[in-house]
Structures are given as C-alpha cells and as structure tokens.
Amino acid sequence: MLLPKQFHFLFFLFFLALSAFAQDKGEAVPLKNIMMEMEQQHHVNFNYTENNVEDVQLIPPKKSLSLEQKLEYLSKKTNLSFENIDNKFINIYKKEKDSLIVCGYVFSNSDNKPIGNANISLPNKTLASTNSNGYFEFKKENETSILISHVGFISKRIALPNSDSKNCLQIQLEPEITALAEIKTNAILASGISKNKDGSFEIKPKKFGILPGLIEPDALQTMQQIPGVNSIDESVSSINVRGGTHDQNLFLWNGIRMYQTGHFFGLISVFNPNLAHTISIYKNGSSAFFGESVSSVVAISSTPETAEKNSFSAGINMINADVYGKYNLSKKSYIEISARKSITDFVETPTYKEYFDKIFQNTTIKDFLQNQNVDYESDKKFGFYDATLKYGQKIGSKDQIILDLITIKDNLEVFQSAMGNNIYKSEDNVLRQQNYGGNLSWKRNWNSFNTTKINVYTSAYELLAKQKTTNENQIVIQENTVNNNGINLENNHIISSRFSFNDGYQFNETGITNLEDVTNPDFYRKVKDVLRTHALILEGKYNDTLSRIYFKAGTRINYIEKFKKYIVEPRVQFSYGLSKSLILELLGELKSQNSQQIIDLQKDYFGIEKRRWIISNNTTIPIQKSKQLSLNLFYKKNDWLLDIENFYKKVEGITTSSQGFQNQLEFVKTTGDYEVWGTEILVQKKMNHFLTWLSYTYNHNNYNFSNYQYPIFPNNFELMHTVSWAGIFEKNNFKIALGTKLSSGRPKTSPKSSLIDVSNPTLIYNTPNNTNLDFFSQVNFSSTYKWDTEKGIQYKVGVSILNVLNRKNEISEYYRISSLTNSIEEVETFALQRTPNMSFRVSF
Template identity: 65%
Template sequence: MFFIKRIYVLFFCFVFALSIKAQDRSKAIALKDILQSIEKQHYIYFNYIDNEIVVFKIVPPKKTLSLNEKINYLQKKTNLFFENIDNKFINVFSNNTLDSKNICGYVFSKDDNSPLENVNIKFVGAGTATNKNGYFELKKEKVTDLLVSYVGFATKKISVSDLQNKNCLKIYLEVEVSGLNNIIANHFLTSGISKTIDGTFAIKPKRLGILPGLIEPDVLQTMLQIPGIYSVEESISSINVRGGTHDQNLFLWNGIKMYQTGHFFGLISAFNPNLAHTISITKNGSSAFFGESVSSVVDMSSNPNNSEGNSFGAGINMINADIYSKFTITKKGFLEIAGRKSISDFVQTPTYKQYYNKAFQNTSITNFSNNQNVDYSSDEKFNFYDITAKYSQKIGQKDHFVFDFITINDQLKVFQTTRINTIIQSENNVLFQKNYGGNLSWKRIWNAKNSSNFNVYSSSYELNAQKNKIQDNQVVRQENKVLDNGVKLENSHVISSKFTFNNGYQFNEIGTINLDEVNSPIFYRRIKEVLRTHALIVEGKYNDTLSKIYFNLGARLNYIEKFKKHLFEPRLQFNYAVTKHFNLEVLGEFKSQNCYQVIDLQKDYFGIEKRRWILANGTTIPIQKSKQASISLFYTQNNWLFTLEHFYKKVTGINSSSQGFQNQLEFVKINGDYEVLGIEMLVQKKINHFITWLSYAYNNNNYHFPNIEQPVFPNNFKLDHIVSWAGIYQRKNLKIALGSKWYSGKPETTPISSAINYSNSSNPKIDYNTPNNKVLDNFFQVNFSTTYKWESLNKIQYKLGFSVLNVFNRKNEINEYYRINAITNSIEDVKTFSLLRTPNLSFRITY
C-alpha cells in the first residue's frame, strides 16, 4: 500500500512539472520579437544575423528589469553573446560568429555621434555598406587595411592592428566643412575656424577656441576677425565686406533671410552663440543657390541631425542671460529651444552703461538734454531678447523634416523732462525693432546618388518709433516693415565619385511698407511695394582628389515679374593644389539685389536706427548689381600658414541715400557705383599650444556718381590700411587671447568755412569741400579675453570667462560730421567715438 502511495505521489509531481513546463512553453515567444520589444522600451538597436537567432524561442524577461538585467537574462537563456556599444547599439552573435573570419563595426559622425547609413566599406576587393544604425559586417579574407568613405566626410583608413580586435570596431568620421568640401587650412586664426576648398570660411562655435575680446562664440564678432571684413562704425549692424554696406550682405539663419542682425543697435549679435551652429562665410564665389546680395553671404545653420542624447545649458554675463535645452521626443526626433534676455531690467552693469553710451551718443534722445537750462531728468528702459526653436524628425530611412523658428526683439522707452526758461518740456519716446522667421524643410533621399531639399520660409521685420512731445501735443510716428516669403527646391545628383550636378528653383516675394505720420501739422505718407522673383539654378561640381583639382561652375537665372527682366548670374570656384603645401584659388561671381536700405533723414528713429528697407523700382531706385573676381595663394607647412589674395569688385546701381552721407550729398538722391581693388594677407604660426597671427588688408575704394561736379571720390566705408595681430594660448581647459587692431581713419567731409550760408534764408546750409576730402585719425585698440572650463564628478561642465575691450581706454574717433545749431546760429562739429574700456564677465553651466 505504501508503495502504491509513493507511485501516486511521483505521478502527481511528474504531471505537475509537465504542466508548469507546458505553461512556460506557452509563454515563450521568438527571440527576434523580444529584441524588438526591448528596442522600443529602451530606445536602442540590436544587430544580429537572422539565421543565428531564429532557432530561439524563450519566455521574455520582465519589463520592469533594467536593460543590463535583460541582457544578462537573454545571455543565460540563449548562450549568445551580447556586445553593448554605448547603450545605443547591441551586437548579438554566437560562438560560431566569434570564431569566423568576419569583422564588424559601427560608423559614426564625429561631429554629433550620430550613426551614418550607406557608408562605403572597402576591404581587399570586397565591400559593403552600413545599415541605418551605422553597422556593417565583412568577411576577413586576408589581413589588410580597411577604407571607410562617405560623401561629405573625410575618408578614413583603419590599420591592421585594429582589425585583430574581436569586438566590433567603433569608427568616427570627421565632417568635411559644408558637408561637401575639403579643408585647405584648419585652425584659421583659432580652433573652430577653417578655410575650405570652395573659398568659404567655416566657423564652428561649439569648437571655437578664443579670440581677443570675446568670451562667447559670437557669430558676427568672430566674422570681423577675418581679413577683408570690418566695421567702420564698430557695430555688427554695420559690417563692411570689401567696402560694401551692411545691407549688401546676405544673412541666412537656417534658410531664413534675416533683416535684423544685432541687439543694442549693433553692439551684440542677434544670434544665440550657444547653439550648435555651422557658419559659412563667403566673400566671393558664392554658390548659385544664394541670391539677393551684392556682397558677402553669411549662412548660419544649426545641426538638424544631432538627435542623440539630451542636453541643457545656461549662462549669464554682464549684458544678458541665456538658456538652452535639447531633448529627444522620439527615436528619430528632437526639440531644441534657446533664448536670451538682457538683464538691464534688474541691474545696469558697467558693461551695459558703456554699451548704452556708445549706442546713443549724438542721437536725438541725448541731444534733447543739451537744451537743458535748470533741471533735466530721464527715465530710460532698454531691453532685448531672442528665442530660437527647432524640431527635427526623421521618418523612415529617406525622409527628414525640420521646422525652425526665430524671433528677435529690441525695445527702447525713454521719458525725458527739462525746464527751459521756466517752461517744462517733455518727450516720451518709444522704439521697437523685431524680426520673426520660420522655415519648414523636407529632405528626401531617393537613392544613394539622388536627393532633394524642399524649403518653405517666411521672414517678417518691423521697426516702429513714436515720439510724443507732450507740451505741444505732437505725435510723430514712423514705421518700416518687410515681409519676405519664399520657396526653395534643390536637387543633388551624384554622377560619379568626382562629379556632382545640382539644380533647383526658387520663388521669392518681398513686400515693404514705409510710413510717416504726424498729427500736428497733419502729415501722412505710406508707401507699399511688392516684388516677385523666380530663379532657376544649375551647378556642376568636379572634385578630383588625385589630381587635386576642385572646380565648381554655377549659374543663376533670375526673372523679376514686375520689371519683366531677366538677370543671368554666373558663379565660379576653382582650387588647384600645386603641391602638397601650396594651393591656388580663383573665384568669381555676378550677383544682384532688389531690397536694400536707405536713409531718408539722419534723425529718423531718433538717429539710432535710421535705415529703412526699400525695394528697387527699376528707375530712380535701380537694381544693384555686382561683379567680383579674386585670385589667392595659400601655403601651409610645419604649422605655418600664409595667405595672399588679390581682388576686384564693382557694384553698380547704388543710390546715394543708401551710403549714409552726412555732407552736401545727404539730401541728394542720385545713382552711381563704387569700385574696389584690394589685397588681403595673413601670416600665422602655431607652436604647441600657442597660435599667433598677423593680418593686413589694403583697399582702394572709390565712388563714381556721374551727375555731380566731382564724380569720383573716396567711399564712405573706405579704410586704406587695416592691420590686426593676436596671440592665443590654449592648453587643456585654459584659454588666453591678447590682440590689437589698427586701421587708418575713415573719410570725412569738412566745411569750407565756419560761416553758415544764408543765400536761401528759409534754408540755411553749410558750404563743404569736395566729398570725403579728409580722413579721421588712425584707430588703435587692444583687447584681452580668457576663459577657464572645468567638470564636476557628475559630468556637469562649468565655464568662467573674463574680457576687456579697449584695454588702454583709448578714445578712438569713428565718425565726424557737421550740423547747424539753430540756437547758437553756428556750425557744430559732431564726433562719435568707439567703446571706451569695457570689461565683461561670464559664467556658464552645461550638462
């Protein structure tokens, strides 16, 4: 009986065990499905050979387990090997794979650590390409080197010793600047600035070293360090490239044309320096895809591909505070937001006061105080902010959508009161300057050799001012608006490894409004203009790395609807490496511009921002056209860099009101041209952690206005000689820069005598010598900056910066003009000076 009971117990246990086993089997699913589920939960990718995992069917791990716990579970259940690559990619392989003659690896962009798809991997006559995760496998038939190449990236050679490692390789490719071109000179002036084979200067603010006077990677201040680019007004709202005016430069932010480029009326760049920008600056030979400018092109683009990892940063200096954040929304999508705001609402620092004095000297606001007799008081409020946002989303393997938005805003409110001869006079002044922009971009990769970019953009600019003379009950209102909408289509076709053909179409509609309104006496003027332009673009690029020849020939055909006019604009870029260290470059271009700035009256908008955007009308306001050619020599060896560039530039169709005359031509509106012939040089030497450079620029820049008595005279923006020097030390986390700049004075026009001409009693005037008959004194300034960066144990980075502009506090005169003082009945000599000694301090945190 006892024996029978034992049989029952054993039978029961056996059946129960089978039942449990059956239940486990019922919960078991294919390993491939488990891996796909883990991918979605932890935002990672598995790489495997289907034949090796198809045989496995197991109970999935609990979802509450961590990623590492799940991997350990799968390894025990399958005896497979799981190799974790940076918690992003996991290779799955068996003992058979380890023992085979295969190699595997991942290819990433060094710029943002993103995986690269369709990278060419060559190995002893065999080859393959990476998948969407940047992963590849290749049979190791013979020991040799591996060649990794990808369009837009520098080709990399992997040595034999690296291939002996059984683990998958991690290969990082360096981006070739602009995604297309090789670099001729790296560390141009400092780290983060490069000179490329197509004649473009490329700036990477995130990698930017340090420059004299700068503690943050200010886009436009950095631009002013390049030979041939300067500002006679010490303002980034008045950047002169080879003698041109500021409005003749094309400023693009993620494909959006920007009509406002500075805060504080030109003392601070309007573009957040802490975004992951790539800035391309072209002085000549610009791509045919760029129109609407007769001078340089400044193309700023924040990175749309950096979707891996979240980041945060915040900083403050003695002018503004900023914040930056980027976070992943989906596997292939991220949102990036950045903003800056002035701190003058809370505290007025010494830096703010120096900037304020520089921006508002000799304006109608400060002149109001000159009439004071007994009492004078002023309540001033000035602030600015800018906000940028980007949403990037990849869909599948071939489509990529990006939306960009930017807003820039400056506000000035000044209430002034003074008592003159027992009479109280008050003014309430308000000025707003705004620029909004949005761009929707769609990139489609049709196949390995064909891709397209489609953009729809809009840019809106507005400048409003209102002056209220309280005692007279007079209100003066001024307004300047621009609305710029457009569509761009660009196609790229890789014909061969050496030749690429690009073509496209652009449509652009620009509307401007200029308004002047006075309530007493009643005056009202409102002018609205609209121009629509179509453009067809073709471009062929030949780049032979063996013969060291780069050749790009492009053409742009513009059609302006209103004038029924066609404009043909050829473009040329040529570079030949004569030797390993010596390059010859030839650039040329024809360009045109329909929208530019003029000055009706020097006192418009209180004399602070007196320029108005207008449109060409084809007659009294012609289309501006330019032609330019240059030939350059580049020599690099043993950390020496030497550049020499000769150029010729001519711009026709300029209107005198666009040149800022403050002499006998101030109220005369005539058309003419200017012609520039110049030389630009740079000598640079890098010694370990120290870089020093000396640059020189010369230009002979003259106007030609045929309808005046002396038709040829010096350009208002002519600086005969410009010399800059810097010494930069960078080691580990410490950066120090000391530099100076010297240039000959800008032209001015002097009166013939100190007596006022009353030949027309209702309109007294000043009798002048010939235009720009004299030059101001030489300009000289020394600047210093230093930064130090450190990192805490929890990977938070801190950065402290200190700078001093105009170390020796030199009083440099940057402008001089003359006006009639109606109170004293005399001619006043009005001078404008550069910034005096201005310190700045910054602190930044990033993680």
C-alpha cells in the same frame, strides 16, 4: 616555293580541319572546349564553378544543332544541368537529388553592369564569389538568407527560396558613393575656424577657442577678425565686406533671411552663440543657391550634422542671460530650444553703461538732454530677447522633416522732461525693432546618390518709432516693415566620388511698407511695394583629391515678374594644389539684389536705427548688381600658414541715400556705383599651445556718381589700411588671448570755410571725402577657464576687456550750423571706451 609564314598558316588551318573532323567522327574532348566553341557560335556566356566541369569529357554535339538542342544533349550526356537565361547566360550546376543549388546574378542598379568578385556570405563564412559576369552558385544546406557585399556598394540581405527553382536570382546593388570630404585648413585665427576648398570660412562654435575681446563664439563679432571684413562704426549691424554696406550682405539662419542682425542696436549679435552648429561665411564665389546680395553671405545652420545626446546649458554675462536645451524625444525625433534676455531690466552694469553711451551719442534723445535748461528728468527702459525652437523628425530611413522658428525683439522706452523759463517740455519716445521667422524643410534621400530638399520659409521685420511731444501736442509715428516668403527646391546628384551636380528652383516674394503718420500738422503717407522673383539654379562640382583639383561652377537665372526681366548670375570656384603645401585659388561671381536700406533723414527713428528697407523700382532705385574676382595663394607647412588674396569688386545701382552721407550729398538723390580693389594677407604660426597671427588689408575704394559735379571720390566705407595682430594661448581648459587692431580713419568732408554768411547760413564743403579721420587703434583681451565635476557637470568662466588702453577713437565726424550762434559745429562720434565683461556658464 612557300614562304615560312604561309606554311605555318596552312598548317594551322590543316590542324583545325583535323580537329573538327575528329569531333564529327566521335572523339571525346573536354567540356570546356565544347563550351568555348558554343560561346563563339551562339554568342552566349557559360557560368560555372571549376570543380563541376574540370574532369568532364564527351563527344561534341553537331554544329548544325540549335543552342537548345545542344544544351539538351549536354545535359543527357553529363551529370550537369544547363539553365538558359535569355539566350545570353548559361548556368551550369550538378544534378544532385538530395541537394538544392542556389544560383544568381549580381548587377549594379545604376548602369545594370555585372559586379565581379562580390561576396555571397553568411555571418560566419563565405559561400561563394561572383565571376566576371556577376554569376554565383552554391549548394544550399540550412541557409534561409544570404548577404551580398562588395566594396563601393551597399550590402544587401535577401531571403532564399524554400524549394528548387529553375531561375537564378537577379540581385541589384546600390552604389555606395561617398563624397570625399573637402580638405579644410583648421585653426585659422583660432581653433574652430577653418577654410574650405570653395574659399569659404567655417566656424564651429562648439569647437571655438578664443579671440581677443570675445568670450563667446559670436558669429558676427568673429567674422570681423577675417581679413577684408570690418565694421565702420564698431557695430554688428554695420558690417562692411570689401567696401560694401551692411544691407548688401545676406544673413541666413536655417534658410530664413534675417533683416535684423543686432541687439542693443548693433553691439550684440542676435544669433545665440551657444546654439549654432555651423557658420559659413563667403566673401566671394558663393553658391548659386544664394541670391539677393551683392556682397558677402553668412549662412548659419543650427541643424547638427550627427546625432547628439541630450544636453542643457545656462549662462549669464554683464548684458544678458540665456538657456539652451536639446532633448531626444525618440530615436528619430528631437526638440531644441534656446532663449536669451537682457538683464538691464534688473541691473545696470558697467558694460551696459558703456554700450548705452556709445549707442545714444549724437541722437535726438541726447539732443533733448543738451537743450534742457533746468530740472531735467529722464526715465529709460531698455531690453531685448531672442528665442528659437527646432523640431526634427526622421520618417523611415529616407525622409527627414525639420521645423525652425525664431523671434527677436529690442524695445526702448525713454521719457524725458525739463522745466525752464516757465516752459514745460517733455517727450515720450518708443523705439521697437523685431524680426521673426519660420522654416519648414523636408529632405529625402532617394538613394545614396540622389537627394531632394524643399524649404518653405517666412520672415517678418518691423522697425517702429513713436514720439509724443507734450508741449507741442504732436505725435510722430514712423514704421518700416518687411515680409519675405518663399520656397526653395534643391536636388543633389552624386555622379561619382569626384563629380556631383545640383539643380533647383526658388520662388521669393518680398513686400516692404514704409509709414509716416504725424499730427499737428497732420500728415500721413504709406507706401507698400511687392516684388516676386523666380530663380532656376544649376551647379556642378568636381573634386579630385589625387590631382588636387577642385572646380565648382554654377549659374542662377533670375526672373523678376514686375519688371519682366531676366538676370543671369554665373559663379565659379577653382583651386589647384601646386604641391601638398601650396594651393592656387580663383573665385568669381556675378550677383544682384532687389532690396536695400536707405536713410531719408539722419534723425529718423531718433537717429538710433535710421535706416529703413526699401525695394527696387528699376528706375530711381535700381537693381544692384555686382561682379567680383579674386586670386588667392594659400601656403601651409610646418605649422606656418600664409594666405594672400587679391580681389576686384564692382557694385552698380547704388543710391546716395543708401550710403549714409552727412555732407553736401545728404539730400542729393542720384545713382552710381563703387569700385574696390585690394589685397588681404594673413600670416599665422602655431607653436605647441601658442598661436599667433598677423593680418593686413589694403582697400582702394571709390564712388562713381556720373551725374554729380564731383563724380569720383573715396567711398564712405573705405579703410585703406587695416592691420590686426593676436597672440592666443590654449592649454587644457585654460585659454587667453591678447590682440590689437589698427586702421586708417574713414573718409570725411571738411567745410571750405569756418565763416558763415548770416543772411544765408549754409555750409560750403570741399570735394566729398577730401580728408580722413585719425587712425583707429584698439587693444583687446579675453580669457576663459572651464572645469568638469565627477557628475559630468561642466562650468566655464570668462572675462574680456575691450579697448584695454581706453583710447578715445573717433569713428565719424560731420558738420552742422548751430541755430543759436550761426556758427559751424563739429559733431563727433566715438567708439567704445574701456568695456569689461564677465560670463559664467554651466552645462550638462
């Protein structure tokens, strides 16, 4: 007896046999059934519109016929045409004498897969839509062209054939892949400052609000408000990021490395604050495309992200005047210029006098004043300028060329003379510092997901000091020059809206020359070193806004020709949104650096800019290497913001000459490392037009010079505790800010005894950095107001006061033996006293 399941199966087979027998005997069946059977037998797909086949019935062709024979049979028996494309797709359309049928296939050019539900349309109506095979057809009337569109693809317009064609159109669309914009936390510390998912801080000067003591968005002054960034001597030429020296930071202006970062020997940034469009600051986890630094990266781009209108502005403050202009030469080209010059040639303002006293204290120029007896005379000339030029040109729809040029110069001339005891003494001093560079970049968008960028750049730096002493008939010349040239190649590949991949190659050649030329007695020394490096960069990024995961990993493989040495530098950035308000972030990097600044003698270059650049020799001057890891917790909700970051950093290969010692290690030549760990905390609250924040930084920073008798001791740049607070009010066009900064005093080394052996006058010190200076405290204020006229002209005025309470803050201290008294002298250097500044600017 048959089981029920077996019975149903046999009944189904019997039904199929009857159906097949009926077809062979000549019974008409729907055309759809015939096509389904042919698709299974010949592995093809039929493309058609429903109204062409819905009522068609006919006797099926014999199964033994070939595909072409069956199609010919169907064509004869119906009013339809069957077009065979590569024995894969069969297009069906009606035979109409007076009409032309247009058909086609739409594919993706990235993977050649068919695109379903694409719209085939005219400006005012839709003609057809593609099916799952990407097929479409429509009856042509007066159309000469059609537009093919689909979400996620770039729309494409094509011309239609004038006559009937047996072949369907083959149309490929390019995916329109738009990288999701990284979510930024805006208004950190001030409006115009944001934090990216990769851990970097981004400053938009044109959107910048206000910070205490600042009336302009100075890049290097602004970054000192970020927790973990300080200046040990109140100078933008001595910025210390997590315990590192200034030369360990990489400063880039439109891809050009800048070796000079400050005007007025460090009190003003060389970067025109009215020019920069985007400033990116990385304390850790920088991209693998950034090399040659073991500390932070400051990348300044003056290339606008979007097209901008013609604009012009001019301004003046109590130190300098500047102009800026941008003019669109055509729809595809523009030129942008800026220039800034000190006004000290014409007037000595109170601001200038405070700056001058701060810079030249405890220098050889001041020493001359202290040692003169009577009838002292002095004539000093100081000035600086910077200028930039940018030319941008688009070529077609895919290419863009940009040329950037920059020049910076500071010049000081001081003539001093004195007459005493019938002895005439005079000195003629010249100190010049300049940096200029150029970058030519070409960018090509091959398509919406592949981009190539090539940069060719050069940067030249010079520091020159010339001292002429009349009574000794002696001329001393010191010169330090750097020439840096290179080429960068970067390819960007957007794989999907979540994943992208970058690769590239960089070549860099750095030549550094140090010259000393002395007459009476004669001495001449010139040393030049050149280092060439190659770097291969690979980097991938995954950004999923839905799962709140951001992951970026890359590596930089350096090869140094001279040393035949490879250095691998992995980098990683990871963030995960634990919730919409809470983000966990992990950053890590390995980096290296081949050049550094050292001090041979504290009185070099008059003691004003005593650091000189040198290049590694891989022995006594090692390649510096760093490793850093940080873990960050970021919370933002209801206008509250909390940012807590713990970090660890170690830099190997440092030299004692690069650390600015003025104790028993001043003339000791050895190498070692420093190790720093700490915590950075920022709490911020926004209430309508009022923003207030409080930050705290803890740093524990120690040297390790294993070959020295005291191998481990505090770092010269350790500020163990730093606290900053600001209150900012912004409403309409009025802004005002008040803030304070307190920090532990920097380490110093005290003498063991105040007594000096007259027969052997030498200083005997305690262990290095055994004590600290008094704490640093400063209150700053600033305010700006702007207004517009009916003619579209904007005016802006600003006022600021540094060190409102006029506190006398000591920023360095060292000891020396007086040649006159054979006693110990304590030499102190102080920060700026109360320093006012005012500005006025007009824009249109």
